Amino acid sequence: MNEALYDSIVLDRARHPRHAGRPAAFDAMGAGENRMCGDQVSIFRVGSTYRHEAVGCAILAASAELMCDAATGKNAGEIAILAKSFEQLVKTGQASPELGDLNALAGIAQYPSRLRCATLPWSALKASLAGDPGAGDRDHD
Amino acid sequence: MNEALYDSIVLDRARHPRHAGRPAAFDAMGAGENRMCGDQVSIFRVGSTYRHEAVGCAILAASAELMCDAATGKNAGEIAILAKSFEQLVKTGQASPELGDLNALAGIAQYPSRLRCATLPWSALKASLAGDPGAGDRDHD
Amino acid sequence: MSQATQPLDVHKLREDFPILSQKVHGKPFVFLDSGASAQKPKQVIEAMRFVMEAQYANVHRGLHYMSEKASDAYEAVRDKVAELINAGSRDEIVFTRNATESVNLVAYTWGRSALKPGDAVAVSEMEHHANLVPWQMLRDAHGTALRIVKITESGELDWDSLEEVFADGKVKLLSLTHMSNVLGTYTPVERLAKFAHERGAKLMLDGAQAIVHRAVDVRAIDADFYVFSGHKLYGPTGIGVLYAKAEILEQMPPFMGGGDMIASVGYQNSTWAKPPHRFEAGTPAIIETIGLGAAIDYVRAVGFDAIAEHERHLTEHALGVLSQIEGLRILGSAQDRGGVISFVMKDAHAHDIATLLDRQGIAVRAGHHCAEPLMGRLGVTSTARASFGLYTLPEEIDALATGLERVRKIFA
């Protein structure tokens, strides 16, 4: 059975998150919601580190985790570049070295309907950078 | 080509009607209309004779003509029986001796969508007998 | 277990459904999503092909051979539908796109003419959006109230709540699902009809699920409105049905304007055709209606008694095997239930369950099943759902159970 998407990193990070939970104080936040399935995620910036609150499936949780890892210490421009690469990854399934652990989500390319699970944290992150907490992705599809 | 429906009686009576035209005075009238195609017919009773005003196709006109022939001198009960036989005729295509010239319309049974052309005068006749000039058939189908 | 009806030869029936022999991700295709839409037997596919290859033209207004053939075939389906649900007359059958349009048609026409601002419509906590949103829209446009009848923990109608909702006499329409697409619950429709009628209200039933699983008799129920979709009944998409009692339909103004629904048209004014044509504007779904006719012939030939019995066995079997799976919780435990089972699993989100099952060739649905408010009521955001058809095999339910064990181990 090809369950590659649910490899050990993804499952591990979904079940044992390192960046989960709303910080007591934060510099910026952004949220995203997929109303079709009830997935919700908020991203909080504290200095140059990130935390998330993710309610949804394992892909959402793992993507939020790995994104927080990857975004730590990066500036907005660097994050934008990373977001682009990530988008390529989940659309094409082609791993790329600069994405590091994020490559674990490459398998999502085989599940177009799950794409939003992986990209929702990134929309929320962008919203937090834009300083517009409500600008996350709220579409239904 | 099977043009049996348009046999000589039907065409002849459609083109050379004997009972057409609104009488100056009449004892009763009834009307029918097929709004889907614009067919209209009025039936007038003058004593025990009938006249019609038919606007529409050849089948309508011939049917009105032959009906006026057949109804002449008959009472309401006799006309009701005749109407039933006629209905059978146009539905089954089976001629029956008591219908006389009306049998010329048997071919209509092959054209279900033209049935109403043949039966509209009879609805108007019934309306005239019922004393309700507007009770004729006004359906669209 | 009744032995009165011959059990279905499901393996033989499956030969009628070409799609079931496909492989998915290299695995045998286990389709447990019939509640969303059923697969189509050859007989339906063939009927649609036939009309397009041999008897096609626009209907009703044609005086030529092909048009008469197509019109006859189209109108014959009205009789088939009337027979299927035991309507009093073929003129009580209106063709729509789907159950959703049928409900909206009633809300727009009957709702805006027979209901007055201040009158109330009552629905239950377990409605599909199709039987909730149209009444919200009617409320906002027309000033009617919308009331919600509660359900019990077992997922059945709460009669105390029903009494309460009706207490002030304002409810003029009770609109309920005949079978829940999430919980599988059948509602006691005869009793509900009596209840509503005694209180001066009409009863509308959303039969989108129910029509598939058991014989429906709208006159025995005494339903005022009944709606369903062709595509769940093994027929094509694009065709649905609204049944309404003749005296109600006759009073209803038209929904859409256009060809075929008029008696006469002038530049200034028009008059309407009689029902059902009054409600069928424009070129209808001719090919799909004929496909629905073939689907009705098919299920009636198989026999509703046998289908109901088969699905009862499947449901019992499924409830049995699924309840063995650690951490799996089945939602709803109604006494009277049909072949739809929703569940959640500890630590595994419904979407992850569906994706992992799909990799094993097993199709289940995951999400809110167009019943978002019910999800809230049940305290979940989504569920996984397995739903059965006449072609479902017990072995497929065993495959589901095996698949779910794998999911459980992955997330354990």
Added chain:
Amino acid sequence: MSQATQPLDVHKLREDFPILSQKVHGKPFVFLDSGASAQKPKQVIEAMRFVMEAQYANVHRGLHYMSEKASDAYEAVRDKVAELINAGSRDEIVFTRNATESVNLVAYTWGRSALKPGDAVAVSEMEHHANLVPWQMLRDAHGTALRIVKITESGELDWDSLEEVFADGKVKLLSLTHMSNVLGTYTPVERLAKFAHERGAKLMLDGAQAIVHRAVDVRAIDADFYVFSGHKLYGPTGIGVLYAKAEILEQMPPFMGGGDMIASVGYQNSTWAKPPHRFEAGTPAIIETIGLGAAIDYVRAVGFDAIAEHERHLTEHALGVLSQIEGLRILGSAQDRGGVISFVMKDAHAHDIATLLDRQGIAVRAGHHCAEPLMGRLGVTSTARASFGLYTLPEEIDALATGLERVRKIFA
């Protein structure tokens, strides 16, 4: 006559249409009723069969293989339609049942929100009921006015009348046929768009006929709304299209409520999905939409330039031979006209003509063609109509002429 495009090999194309080789009353089938609904090529029949046999499930909410396949195939057709009419974006394409529903959708949603009582809608004397009755219903429900733009003796729009109708600035929507289904007239749509826009009105085009015969470019026209049906474009019944500019669609409230058109649903309130999904409630016509996609592929592969050229030849030929028939009168003589010809005959009623032609295997339509008021304007109660498709042969028009000569002799 332009020689730029390769002429159609019509005999070869006809092999794609199985129905055309049927016999009717023992005679070769001459189908001259494509304006009512076109016949379907094998490619469309095959695409529908394929989805039902190999890739079927409900769309959008499914996380399993079949649902993804069906959703992809369904949504891909939105792109095909957008390309076909050169829409600015796929999100401007709403799927409906037919052109009639598309017009009603606009009347119910845009009409009741963007128009205020006292605003006027203008249509012409040569509209199909589908583009007249919805505006009468809007008038009666919402208090808008309805104005009628006259046509000239040749069956073209009367610009003086148009100016007059717009004189007081109340017209906010001009809704016109792009091609008359009775007279064959093409309306000068670019000029009309400019005219309407300069006066602060939107332009809606009923493209039910036009879409079939020529390439349509909604952006070049600058149409605000454009509607058509799949079944006239060699596609299945049960599927139609509404195009509207994105900024208009975004402002429009939903039409029907139910699944798939919501963003979120609570017992009390719901929020709407973005266009186009906001306007597609319930399970869509999945199989038919995919069939429409195949039809679009088909006509584009044949090529609109070639189709238009072919139909221009046919129309010229038909106008030539029909004008030779004693006592036959062709209605309409517009400069710019398509392959639809209505006529009346001295002493022979249109219904008798149709029945007699049918006996010779020739299918024409007779009646008011869902344009009853236009009949009054033309001083007739009904006409006979021959209409052409890409599969029509000049020989078939000759057969029509021969048939009409027989009719003439019978009634002479």
